[in-house]
Amino acid sequence: MDKALLELRDVSKRFVKPLDTAARIAKAFGAKREAEVVHAVDHANLSIQSGEVVGLVGESGCGKSTLGRMAVGLHTLSSGTRCWQSEDMAQLSGSELRRRQLAMQMIFQDPYASLNPRMRIQDIVGEAPLAHGMTTRVEQKDYVASLLQKVGLDPALVRRFPHQFSGGQRARIGIARALAVQPELLVCDEAVAALDVSIQAQVLNLFIELRNELKLTYLFISHDLGVVRHISDRVVIMYLGRIVESSPTAELFAQANHPYTSALLASAPKLEVKKIDFVAVKGEIPSPLHPPSGCHFHPRCPHAMPRCSVEQPVLKEIAPQHYSACHLNDVV
């Protein structure tokens, strides 16, 4: 197999949620209160080949954005290794690190929130390439105009402010801003979720065109299976901070292996986050440390939950390029 462009090896991310005021006061009076540790990502492995489009799917809170942010370096790793073309990013510093960091960019869920309302498009899109010496102040306007053209916007609009654009246009500005530093990998976090269906299709087609034109690689995060099916070569399913299945797209939709993937596919037309019927340990958010108390996804699993709760199923290759982490695969 080709050398991976980006590889996350056994990565985890833990967040400590500090106590709120009431809990701090209760603690001061002797109540047993400890800061909660959220295991957002737990021992995940993800490898993305150059030119590949990988869709990352899972319900709300399963750790998709956290993993995406770890991929581009916006979150540090609590443990594990992040490699760019087999080089451990933690071993790099200075200009070497900056050069590789620029090669991976993130496109956010809400373009409006991530665009400074007081800045003109020329500065929003042209700020980073100017700072990194990819263009000069004199050339900036033309540089930005060519990027706007690339994403299907009128280059004459460079002097406008974000509020003067529609939602679809703002999504395109977000894409232009990411492309401005000539990245190789784009992590798109729910990049079309806020758009109307018709505009969504246009922006998805733009992503596909740009991929071909600029030889881009994508990690496409979404809870919309239709979107992911449309754009991805491979789909990775995340559940409670872990990757439970990874498969070429057509095979995943035809022959899902993991019970959770099957549940996700079955609920696809009405997939709404947080609606999957968890039986969480009372008062705790489901996470790798607090899994739901019963295997809802496969009640007939001969091993059922007791084995899952004491022994994590590992990702195994069950068909070429198709990996799944389920004890069911151990049953002959």
Ligand SMILES: Nc1ncnc2c1ncn2[C@@H]1O[C@H](COP(=O)(O)OP(=O)(O)OP(=O)(O)O)[C@@H](O)[C@H]1O
């Ligand atoms: N900065 C943070 N501090 C504390 N907890 C966090 C932080 N970021 C994320 N989390 C927690 O980590 C878990 C995973 O969050 P994440 O945003 O990665 O989920 P997600 O799969 O992207 O969800 P969604 O589909 O709703 O965007 C959640 O329980 C969330 O509350």
Ligand SMILES: [Mg+2]
């Ligand atoms: Mg998210």
